[in-house]
Amino acid sequence: MSIVFQKPKFLTDAPTHYCPGCSHGIVHRLVAEALEAVGAEGHVVGVAPVGCAVFAYNYFNCDMQEAAHGRAPAVATGIKYTNPDNIVFAYQGDGDLASIGLAEIVHAAARGVNITVIFINNAIYGMTGGQMAPTTLLGQKATTCIYGRDAMLNGNPIKVSEMLATLDGPSYVERVSVADVPNIKKAKKAIEKAFRNQAEGKGFSFVEVLCACPTNWHMTPLQAVEYVKGDMTKIFPLGVFKEV
Amino acid sequence: MAEKKLMKGNEAIAEAAIRGGCRFYAGYPITPQNEIPEYMSWRLNEVGGHFVQAESEIAAINMVYGSAGAGGRAMTSSSSPGISLKQEGISYICGAELPCVIVNMVRSGPGLGGIQPAQCDYFQAVKGGGHGDYRMLVYAPNSVQECVNLMYDAYDKAEKYRLPVMMLGDGMLGQIMEAVELPPMKDPKTFPKKPWATTGEGIGKTRRIINSLYIVPDELEAMNKKLQKVYDEMAANETMVEEYKLDDAEIVLTAYGTVGRIVKSSVDLLREKGIKAGLIRPITVYPFPKDAFKRVGEMPCVKEIVAVELSTGQYIEDVKLYTECRKPVKFYGRSGGNVMSPEDVVDFVLKEVK
C-alpha cells in the first residue's frame, strides 16, 4: 500500500491548543511541509512569538526559541548570524509583528538578513481576548473598539506587506490567504518559496497570511473564512509585492 | 607572552571580550560607551565574528538572546538609559538560562540625565532591574586592567552557571586610557559543549527549546528554585572582594568600581595623617561579599564605616545590611556626574567622622 497522505515530519505529535476554525494549524502545516520540501532537516531553528502561537515550539518538530513579544526577528537575526548555515524562521501574529515589534521587523527586512518570516494577520489580538490589532479593519469590532474601529478614534490599519515592499532589503514579500483550498495551495507555494530563497541565500523573505480567528471575531468558522475572503481581502489584497 | 598596550577602557573591554571568545555583538550607540560598538564593528570581522548595529537596545538584547540560545558567545553594551530598555530582554535571558555578557558604562540619571560618570544603576544591576526573581553575576572593575581580567573569563563563568554576566563600569572607566596586558586569544575548541543550544540538528527527542514560559505554577516554582540554587552556588564560588589596610583600621571606607580606586588613595592620605583608615571594595557587587562585610562589622577596632558612591545612597543599603548594622555607617556621595577626589573623601572623614 502506498502512503498518499501523512503528517509532515516537521510537526510533532502534540495536539494543538488552537480553537476550532483557527487558521494557525493550517499555516503550521504549510510551514512544516515547506521545511521538508527544502530539505531543512538537521539545520533549522524556528522562533515562536508571543500570541496564540506562543506554544509553536511544542508543535514544530525542530530546534525552537521562544521570543519576547515582538522580538522574534531580532532573536532570529542573532540565531542566523551565529550559525549562518541554518534555516531560521520567525512565526508571528499581527500584534506581535505590526505593533510592539514593528521596529524589529522593519529593520530585519531593511538589513536583508537571510531569514524567513511568516506573518499571521488575523486582524485581532487573539491570545489576550480580542482587543484591536494594528491590522483591525475599519468598522471591525474588537473589545477595545466595541462600536467598530473608527479611523478618527483608533487610527487606520497597517498594511505591512506593502510597507516592507518599499524597502530595498527584502528579496521576497507576498500576501496570501488560507480561506479556501485554492488559496491554501497558493499559500503553500509562497511559503515554500520563502524558505527556498533562504536556502539559496537570496535574503529576507516574508509571507503575510490572512487568517481567521472565529473565536474573537464572534463568528462560526464558516462565517470567518467568508470574512477573510470578502472584507479582509479587500483591504489586504493578495499578491506578490516584491520579488528580486 | 602577554601583549602590552595603551587602551581606553571601552576598547580594552571589547578586545578582552573577543579574546575570551565573543563572536557576536549587537548594540545601539550611546555615550559614554560608543567605543565598544565602534571597536567591535571592525574587530569582530577580523576574527570571523558578526557585528550588528541594532535598531534599538531592545533589538540588541534580543539578538543576544538568539545568539546565546544558538550556542554563541554573544555580547551587548550600553549605558544607563539603554540598559533600562534592555531589562525585558535580560529577564527573558535569565528565565531561559542563557549565558552572555552585558556591559553597562553607567552615566548619571534619572531620565536622560547626563553623560558623566555615575553609579546610580546599582539597584538595577544587583537587585534585578527587570521583572521576575533573577540575578546576574555583576562585576565592578576599578581599572582598565581589571576590566580586561574579569571580561576575559566572563564567558566561562556565564556558561558555567548559564546566566548573564554584567560588567558594571562607569563613564570614567570607559574613557580612561591605561596600559594593559592583554591575554592570548582563547581557543574555541576548549569551550564547554552546550547540548541545550539550538544549533539546528534537533528533531523529535533531540530537539532543544529555548524558553522562559512555564504556564503550570508548580513547574515555574520548581524553575525558580533551580535558579536560586544556581545563584547560591555562584555566590559560594565567585564572590570577590579587595581588602586594603583593614587589619587595624578604625575607619573603614568602602566603595566599588572606580570610586573604590579613588578611595584607596584616600586611605593612604588618611594614614599619612595618622588616621587608621582601611578599605573594603567589592569586586563582585552581586554576589555581594557578605562574609567579608560581616567580619568588618565584627572587628573590635572598627569604629565607623563610610560608604562612598556616585549616587544618592544605593550601595550604602547593602553595606548596612551585610555589616548587620553593627557599626555606624556614614554616607558620602556625589551625583549628577560629579566625581569626588581622594582629598574630598579625606575632608569628609576629617569633618564628619573624627
Ligand SMILES: Cc1ncc(C[n+]2csc(CCOP(=O)(O)OP(=O)(O)O)c2C)c(N)n1
Ligand atoms: C510586553 C508584553 N506586552 C503584552 C503582552 C500580552 N500579550 C500576549 S499575546 C498579545 C497579543 C498577541 O496578538 P497577535 O500577535 O495578533 O497574535 P494572535 O494571538 O492573534 O495569534 C499580547 C498583547 C505580553 N505577553 N508581553
Ligand code: SF4
Ligand atoms: S483565539 Fe483566535 S487566533 Fe487564537 S487560537 Fe483561537 S481562533 Fe486561533
